[in-house]
Amino acid sequence: MKNQTVLITGANAGIGFEITKGVLLKNNTAIMVCRNREKAMNARKKLIDLTKNNKVHIIIADLTQFSDLRHIADEVNEKFDTIDVLIHNAGSFYSKWLLNDANIELTFMVNHVTPFYLSHLLLPQLIKSEDAKIITINSDSHFLAKLRIDNLNLKNKFQGLRAYGHSKLANVMFTYHFEKINPYDNLTIYAVHPGLVNTDIGIKNTNWLFSLIWNWRSKQGKTPEQGAETALFITHSPGTNLESGRYWDHNQPKKSSTASYDEAMAERLWKKSKDLCGIVNYF
Numbered sequence: 001m002k003n004q005t006v007l008i009t010g011a012n013a014g015i016g017f018e019i020t021k022g023v024l025l026k027n028n029t030a031i032m033v034c035r036n037r038e039k040a041m042n043a044r045k046k047l048i049d050l051t052k053n054n055k056v057h058i059i060i061a062d063l064t065q066f067s068d069l070r071h072i073a074d075e076v077n078e079k080f081d082t083i084d085v086l087i088h089n090a091g092s093f094y095s096k097w098l099l100n101d102a103n104i105e106l107t108f109m110v111n112h113v114t115p116f117y118l119s120h121l122l123l124p125q126l127i128k129s130e131d132a133k134i135i136t137i138n139s140d141s142h143f144l145a146k147l148r149i150d151n152l153n154l155k156n157k158f159q160g161l162r163a164y165g166h167s168k169l170a171n172v173m174f175t176y177h178f179e180k181i182n183p184y185d186n187l188t189i190y191a192v193h194p195g196l197v198n199t200d201i202g203i204k205n206t207n208w209l210f211s212l213i214w215n216w217r218s219k220q221g222k223t224p225e226q227g228a229e230t231a232l233f234i235t236h237s238p239g240t241n242l243e244s245g246r247y248w249d250h251n252q253p254k255k256s257s258t259a260s261y262d263e264a265m266a267e268r269l270w271k272k273s274k275d276l277c278g279i280v281n282y283f
């Protein structure tokens with residue numbers, strides 16, 4: 001396989017760090033999107049020490065903000081002609097109902113709207129690749145959710161776990177609808193469940209009770225390196241050998257929730273997501 005340029009969001013910690021490490025170990029180029037410069041620089045140094053590959057670029061962006069998503073696209077456009085793999089790894093879990101400047105609830109923004117919009121913004125670089133892939137790191141927690149198409153912010157219905165599963169369900173439906181209308185033969189898309197993984201995701205924006213439960217529960221999970229395996233398997237396999245537009249776990253496709261296969265709902269979500277991002281034509 002020829003050398004790849006891979007953009008990974010949330011690359012400084014947890015599963016994203018391990019995905020970036022795996023990309024660099026194959027002598028590929030990594031673009032790390034991180035919100036905190038100091039954490040990003042520390043992670044970059046560690047990654048170079050571990051892999052002896054210094055083809056690591058950093059873009060600083062807060063994925064809750066539309067202006068930062070456009071900044072990512074501008075910087076990519078300036079420095080890179082082609083992106084072979086776009087990995088939407090960054091994810092957040094919030095105990096509190098918080099909105100961004102555009103009045104979008106933060107869990108829904110980071111976990112669904114950001115992958116939706118960033119995939120659109122980076123299409124010009126992706127379609128230049130002979131074998132372009134979009135991978136979203138999803139979660140089996142979507143099995144618990146039902147899409148609230150008329151209340152995507154879950155106003156007055158908010159509960160952290162519910163919001164997380166809801167955003168991940170939207171994200172699977174994005175993957176399926178993208179596959180359905182994708183006009184490019186050289187571009188494939190995958191949703192990946194990493195398993196339960198021992199990371200800090202559950203203690204960052206959560207209340208004391210959830211943090212306590214996560215601290216106990218996540219210790220029973222996989223290592224971040226194990227959590228990165230399926231995303232790396234897809235990244236490093238030719239798209240022609242993989243089933244695009246599927247939900248993946250343990251290096252193979254599996255069934256997602258019944259709700260996720262509702263095509264009419266996915267189309268409505270697609271339209272609403274376009275409106276939220278101010279996109280007229282996606283392709």
Ligand SMILES: NC(=O)c1ccc[n+]([C@@H]2O[C@H](COP(=O)([O-])OP(=O)(O)OC[C@H]3O[C@@H](n4cnc5c(N)ncnc54)[C@H](OP(=O)(O)O)[C@@H]3O)[C@@H](O)[C@H]2O)c1
Pocket residue numbers: 009010011012013014015016033034035036039061062063064088089090091092110137138139140193194195196197198199200201202204221
């Ligand atoms: N851990 C699990 O058991 C599990 C299970 C299923 C799915 N997942 C999914 O796996 C993905 C990775 O999660 P993880 O467990 O590795 O969590 P993590 O260790 O907390 O890593 C998440 C990464 O995303 C970044 N991030 C979060 N919000 C951001 C924002 N607004 N702007 C920019 N970067 C942001 C974080 O940056 P900071 O370091 O600055 O916070 C960090 O780099 C997520 O999509 C998560 O939903 C995880």
